[in-house]
Amino acid sequence: MKKRYLYIAALAVSAQLFSSCKKELEVNSQERITLDNYYKTQADAFAALVSVYDRFGFQSGGLYDKIAIMDVAGDDQLAGGGGPSDINDLQVMSNYTLTAQVGPQGYLWNRGYSGIYRANVLLDKINGIQMDASLKARYIAETKALRAIFYFDLVRFFKNIPLIEGTVDPANLYNVTQTTPTAIYAYIEKDLNDAIPALPNTVPAATEGGRITKGAAQAVLGKVLLWQKKWQPAADQLALVNGTAPGQTNTTYGYKLLSNYGDLFKPLNKFNTESVLEIVHSANSQGNWNDAGQSEGNLLCIISGPRGYSQKVSTAPDYYSGYSFLVFTKAFFDFIHYDPRNMATVANLDSLKNNNLANYTPGYNNTGFFLEKFAARVSNKTTVGTNYDLNFPQDIYEIRLADTYLLEAECLMNAGAGVGVGSRAYQLLNAVRARVGLNPVAVTQDNIEKERRLELAGEGHRWLDLVRWGKAASVLQSKGFVAGRHEVFPIPQSELNNTKIEQNKEWGGTK
Template identity: 75%
Template sequence: MKKKIAYVAALALTVQLLGSCKNELDVNPQERVTLDNYYKTQADAFAALVSVYDRFGFQAGGLYDKIAIMDAACDDHLAGGGGPSDINDLQVMSTYTLNSNVGPESYLWSKGYSGIYRANVLLSKIDAIPMDAAIKSRYIAETKTLRAIFYFDLVRFFKNIPLITGTIDPSQMFDVVQAPPADVYTLIIKDLTDAIPVLPATVPAATEGGRITKGAAQALLGKVYLQQQKWPEAAAQFAIVNGTTPGQANSTYGYKLLPKYADLWNPLNKFNSESILEIVHSANSQGGWGDAGASEGNLLDIITGPRGYSQLNSTAPDYYSGYSFLVFTPEFASFIHNDPRNFPTVANLDSLQNIAKSAKYTPGYNNTGFFLNKFIAHVANKTSVGTNYDLNFPQDNYEIRLADTYLLEAEALMKAGQSGVGSRAYQLFNAVRARVGLNPVELNMDNLMKERRLELAGEGQRWLDLVRWGIAGQVLQKRGFITGRNEIFPIPQSELNNTKLQQNKEWGGTL
């Protein structure tokens, strides 16, 4: 049997495992690192683990990520940009004109399965590596949690997907078939329940910030149970993460809502007390335009900035001129206008230009004047390393944060019939409001949906919420969303060609 070849390449602070046919042709055989002779030391195992994390934070070469896709798809944003085909994957997502050949589904599929492949290889090799037993157990737990993250996204986005738990010989790769979604969820839950007892409760931010902790895996398990409408199970996991007293610090994990909402969006405020799991970015990777997606900088920071921006006086924000994507709709700007989270969330460029006269900008496509302030890059955070400033901003993205899990536990408890005044659900819900100075209100589904929309605006959660609540068709119909189809993505045609995979029936297939 031919040896399976993997190439190990260092890129800035991450290590990527590459395996394309082109690389096999281009690389000198004497320089190849085979799977059989690579996984020999603890350092090898750590490099492989980092490569799995690399896919967790992977951004498309087309300058977008999962958050950008989810934002473009929801009712609060328009794609924006420089024209109707600028970052076309976001444009077709925003207008629901995607199909199996055109759209962001190839990025989502590739990100998930390349991550799963790397995880499976490491899990298949690590038992034979001589290393500290406790460290080995932790690496396995982190890898299983990451595999669960990849599968959770894939099953939500595509429904009927292949379930691969080991390595596949190249001769068999075209014979893979899809598994029932229930089987995928069974593996996700098993991976997480295996990992949770082993993972550390906390990690030192200075040296291990961004690595998966026990609380991150429990929060993810809560989300998985919620997706399956297992309300008591979801609430139980979120309760461990959220702590005994809503609004007070979790005595085990240290999680606590930040006193100031705006501080969540300070690019230097990484791994803060509200962060449960975040995607780490760096200003030091020197990522370039030859492969923008390989940059370790946050691409959201540049694509969301206003085009042609300049300060006219020092009272204006020091925004770094960007590409004007993911602008807020006027309807959302009106919805959040009187909420304390308005300014940290929405940048009103028309007000700066026409009323305050402190700045100017160039309107882009779909311009509304309302920009995603949470992610707009600032000149003060421009990297001092290299020259590709656009691609190397350091702000991290939250995959899960505490306000999210507060509201999700409140939702699970409410669905289980526990939402009255003074209940834990009521306290969790109103702790999120109290953080921004809002008075308590009744916990009901309508108020919960409003609160999640306000609290998590622009963070990639809205579309997933709408689909999970079963109201996406109602809310997004005017955007072209078709109920019974657009709740999932089409499986990319490139994955269907010459394989046994079948397209979902929602997209004209038979599965």
């Protein structure tokens, strides 16, 4: 990990403490705050914890996030935008022309390791802070769970990565080396198992919505085990999240599928009963174009909206004119067209235009099919400040209950459990279908894959699913995916320069 990222992360921990900027080189040593004298109070510990969560929700100044990358990498969506180089990181991901020098992998690497750095600093300092013991245990648990999430993303995206367990002396930064995926997964499991006992079952949504709970950490652990094909242990963890009666309320955590699928994507319907872990966004941060990535608004909303949109009649949807990224393919529209989730998933702009209800300007890769789930609406426009494009309040689901239902069903099937009518796997799969009024189907790999594609479209799951199923090469070949290469991202060239980190063999390296 490069020195500059560590320094930036360290400075960002305490950036919120400063209310105004100093003139260049104007320094008052009596007012300086350093790592050594900052971590003294419970308030300091909480501010540091918030800084770790900040990396969890971090968006690129290039107007994209992890979900946008995953969406355009899959077969159901194209980059779109205003032209073939508009948000170029998404373009090269969509057509698989990324290189170690060009692509979104720098954002993914920086997001993960800056989050790990902040977590490591807090864990190193918090034991010296005098504060309530149970609260300290919770802060430690949240920090470890977040660190596990960062490592989980990094190992899936890059495979061979450094394991940084504590703070690193700047003199040794260039000597950091990679470890095996097996060791990374073991470390992730330990962090989550350490964290789970001290996490609360639930949190008050109004004041603590978005903070990690016991159920959220168990869901992450279930996914971690699933990725290693530890089917029964994964099913056991996911069962704790899903509850004893699929389709009914989990009496421990309160999780339950929403009765109306479309309600999942109403921007103000935050922390609902189906939400297991979500990334929080706000319309009140007044994010601006000086650094769009620092906005607390959801950038997916503006980039996925139709370009040049206008209503012709008042009954047409009130889309806020956006940048036309993340468009669905015609093939996906045909796949979902007669499914009950279609209307909540796909915005059919050509239908609106052809029926003289609204107009829009076709962008690059235009298909006429837009990502309804996140498209910005005028009715959700912020009333604070003037930078409306950057400050939409819709949260992002990192994990929701339908996802964990389908994953547990998949794990049970692969573990050899019964999958016939009435079995738990059957109940899990068909509870997701029943919520949208669909009849039951048998528990098969094909049916689970179809259900995940329909249920979770546009939410950043498809590429990861294709990779772990071993189907990415065949499904994505037409987009330029090369088997034996594109299952992982190239380690950013900037991380290889003058360090001991080696490029993955998939990308011409030796690791």
